[in-house]
Amino acid sequence: MLLDDSVGVQSTMESITVLDNGCLCCTLRDDLVAAIRDIVRTVEERMANGVKDAAIDGILIETTGMADPGPVCKTFSLDEVVNRYCKIDGILTVVDAAHFLDQLARERPDGAVNEPAQQVAFADKVLLNKVDAVSQEKVQETIAAIRSVNAFAPVVECSLSLKPDAVPVAELVQIDAFDTTKLLTAESEQGDVDLAHGHAHDAHGHDHDHGHECDDPSCTDPSHDHSHDASCSDPECTDPSHGHSHSHSHSHHDTDIGSMVLEIKDRPLDVQSFNDLLSDLLENSVDLYRYKGILAFAQQGSVVRYVLQGVHDMVDISFSGEWPREKPLRTQVVLIGRNLDKEGLKQRFEQCALLPDAV
Structure with missing residues (x-):
């Protein structure tokens, strides 16, 4: 089932509940709690009446691009019914490869939150969309900008409008990003779990090492935190994660x-x-x-x-x-x-x- 806060009318479709009164993520919203409770009640009634396939696999909450996911997460812990029947699987953030860098660098009043950066910061997985519409250089620069905000979330390159099936549902659900047991299960199965060096796989199977400096001078992986990324003196360097004075530098995309x-x-x-x-x-x-x-x-x-x-x-x-x-x-x-x-x-x-x- 899907909850959507992007339209200001109440939908009558059985599988979609559209919340009115604007963005559900601005505050801790009672209507979000009520909508989830209604879903739970409906499922219980159908199961009690012997309806076939009455159970649901999950609830997707689709927010606007300006939303703060924090209050949504809080809703799942504070409401007794929601907490009993539901848990947060993970936060997905879709990044527009064609416009993200411009939005990131847009001038804002002093002290204002950089909303695109905030969205990426909350992400457990980032879908880098519209990679077909930009150059590979811009794709790499965008990944580097994403990494400068969130060095740990896997980045999946995709073109959702042209190839929606290229990102299987298994890539989007069962993340269990808020499940502390998963960390320990992975540790028991794989050995010592390293939160700093955990690898993420994009749609092309690339590995991105997260969060630590890379000593390989020939490395061109923008997810690596290079000790010389503030200023690179190599005029032939094409690594977008390095700070340069020429056109592809992303240093002006730095956020707080x-x-x-x-x-x-x-x-x-x-x-x-x-x-x-x-x-x-x-x-x-x-x-x-x-x-x-x-x-x-x-x-x-x-x-x-x-x-x-x-x-x-x-x-x-x-x-x-x-x-x-x-x-x-x-x-x-x-x-x-x-x-x-x-x-x-x-x-x-x-x-x-x-x-x-x-x-």
């Missing part, structure tokens, strides 16, 4: 929205110190879009593991038992937000770690 990884190896964290850091971050939760992590805490003479997941001030920290003896200690926290004090956060995070002999 970005992502980072906090990491500590071989030492557990002090619970109180980390809680203090998290509390300080949540004081400005409106600018903290997404965050997740696997945490190693010292507790009563041992090391235990927690999984962190959050949107704005909606925090979920789940206990996951003792840290597996066969796995090296490594705490990783991914942050995506606005005006992140990266150096300050790294210093505060380092202060959360205990000395090796303190456990």
Whole structure:
């Protein structure tokens, strides 16, 4: 089923509920809750009446391009009925390859949120649409701009109007991006899960390494965070992720929205110190879009593991038992937000770690 807030009339189609009164994402909307409750009630009634195939696979919420997904996510945790029957699978963001860079660079009043960057920041997966309408150079520049905002979401290149079947439904659902259990399941099946180096696959099977500097001078992968991306002196360089003074530089697309990884190896964290850091971050939760992590805490003479997941001030920290003896200690926290004090956060995070002999 589909909820759509882009039209101001109430639809009578059985499979679509169009919410009126504008954008459902501007605030925590009672009509969104009512619409989901109606869907749940309808399904229950059909099942009670023995209707064949009464259950539904899911609910798609399609918002306008200016929407903040945060309040929608909050709705799923705050309403008792919605929380009991529904969970968030993931946030998909469609990026227009032909116009995204112009929208990203559009002048805004001081302090105004860059809406295209905000949409990308929330994304668990990005569909880079209309790649057939632009040059490959612009595709790569757009991917680099996406990576500068959100270094972790997979980017799928596509042309939805010409080849809609090229992106299978399995690419769009069952992401389980908000499922803390999935992180631990992947860890048990694949070994140590690295949130910073997790690979994403685009529609052409390319791998994009996320979030860390690349030391290969010949690398042309725009998803790599190169230490020399601020200024590249090579006049022959065609890597759009490098800052250049000529026409394809994306340095003018920089926004105040970005992502980072906090990491500590071989030492557990002090619970109180980390809680203090998290509390300080949540004081400005409106600018903290997404965050997740696997945490190693010292507790009563041992090391235990927690999984962190959050949107704005909606925090979920789940206990996951003792840290597996066969796995090296490594705490990783991914942050995506606005005006992140990266150096300050790294210093505060380092202060959360205990000395090796303190456990």
